[in-house]
Amino acid sequence: MLGYAILGLLRAKPSSGYELRKIFGETPMGSFSDSPGAIYPALLRLEDRKLIAASPDAGPTQRRRKAFQLTRGGVVALKEWLRAPINETDVANRLNVLMLKFAFMDGTLGERATIAFLREFERELNSYVAVLTKYVQGDLTHMAMSSRLALQSGLLGYLAQAKWLAHAIATYEERVKL
Amino acid sequence: MLGYAILGLLRAKPSSGYELRKIFGETPMGSFSDSPGAIYPALLRLEDRKLIAASPDAGPTQRRRKAFQLTRGGVVALKEWLRAPINETDVANRLNVLMLKFAFMDGTLGERATIAFLREFERELNSYVAVLTKYVQGDLTHMAMSSRLALQSGLLGYLAQAKWLAHAIATYEERVKL
DNA sequence: TGAATCATGTAATAGGTTACATGATTCT
DNA sequence: AGAATCATGTAACCTATTACATGATTCA
Numbered sequence A, B: 001m002l003g004y005a006i007l008g009l010l011r012a013k014p015s016s017g018y019e020l021r022k023i024f025g026e027t028p029m030g031s032f033s034d035s036p037g038a039i040y041p042a043l044l045r046l047e048d049r050k051l052i053a054a055s056p057d058a059g060p061t062q063r064r065r066k067a068f069q070l071t072r073g074g075v076v077a078l079k080e081w082l083r084a085p086i087n088e089t090d091v092a093n094r095l096n097v098l099m100l101k102f103a104f105m106d107g108t109l110g111e112r113a114t115i116a117f118l119r120e121f122e123r124e125l126n127s128y129v130a131v132l133t134k135y136v137q138g139d140l141t142h143m144a145m146s147s148r149l150a151l152q153s154g155l156l157g158y159l160a161q162a163k164w165l166a167h168a169i170a171t172y173e174e175r176v177k178l
Numbered sequence C: 001t002g003a004a005t006c007a008t009g010t011a012a013t014a015g016g017t018t019a020c021a022t023g024a025t026t027c028t
Numbered sequence D: 001a002g003a004a005t006c007a008t009g010t011a012a013c014c015t016a017t018t019a020c021a022t023g024a025t026t027c028a
Helices: A002-012 A017-026 A036-048 A072-083 A088-093 A095-108 A111-137 A145-177 B002-012 B017-026 B036-048 B072-083 B088-093 B095-108 B111-137 B145-177
Strands: A052-054 A067-070 B052-054 B067-070
Touching: A002 A017, A002 A036, A002 A052, A002 A067, A002 A072, A002 A095, A017 A036, A036 A052, A036 A067, A067 A072, A072 A095, A072 A111, A088 A095, A088 A111, A095 A111, A095 B145, A111 A145, A145 B095, A145 B145, B002 B017, B002 B036, B002 B052, B002 B067, B002 B072, B002 B095, B017 B036, B036 B052, B036 B067, B067 B072, B072 B095, B072 B111, B088 B095, B088 B111, B095 B111, B111 B145
Parallel strands: none
Antiparallel strands: A052 A067, B052 B067
């Protein structure tokens, strides 16, 4: 995951490890670790796999700074990841990954692919909401009140996500028309 | 995290590794791995640390089955974890952990502690919503549309959580009155 | 009896966490 | 000159993933 987050950020803008650390530490991308022990080894791995390469950009100062940018292979790998089909497990347990993909998507795959992604997302989400609703309507009398409420919180979260999806799809469709 | 999830489940009901695997594989607790390579080593670690011990329960059949239950130390460890103060990082990046704690809470710490937890949760969440709102209102023109929408999705998710929290608090307060 | 499921494990690998370490540059 | 921050790395440890392995019990 960290690797793909880095690929997505580097596609938008070539950056150094330090800059990536600041993004992870100071923006809402904080679910990723900003520790050097995570970032630098991840950059090395991506470099070994030829998905990124040191950018020729010397930067404004002479300061030591190794900026990386995507190679062609890196772009391909990022696109493949973004295009992977969505399954129920993604929706149930990895909404954050789907949202990360989405955040990188229209700059990488374009608007039409993004709309297709959102539609698939919506389909899978509705299907999962149905499953979860059925579960919640089952016999939960053995459960503590807090466990039941926690379940309800999860369901409400998915419903909020569904509402947002409808809005996002409408936004993109409006945009394509223009 | 997996360790605490196991402690919470075992406190509610002594279980074998296989039963835990089924819970993780077939219920909304699916964010935890149900692979034997995760569960059994985790159980061994908890046993080594004397937080769980083999239950004397031989089970209804003769079938080989190692059920575990919490030791006193295990109960203490679980309670300490549940009682740890909530900080902004938890709310921003580990909502799932907070909800896991909550799910285990009223059976372990009781209703009053649960209400206190929910109030603290609400306070931290509101504070983080304010931070995030300010961020969203900043200059986002450099961002792709999809990134902006992803941010909005996050914010809406937190708002849904806040609404749920108010409801959960009201539910518990009603309950304590009775 | 054979298939399915119950049930528990191990080994290799990969990746993250925490803590430590180092030096350059900027700012006061 | 000294503090803060820029900037990159390493090492030890822990844990999850993936795949493999094994045997018991139940059921058709």
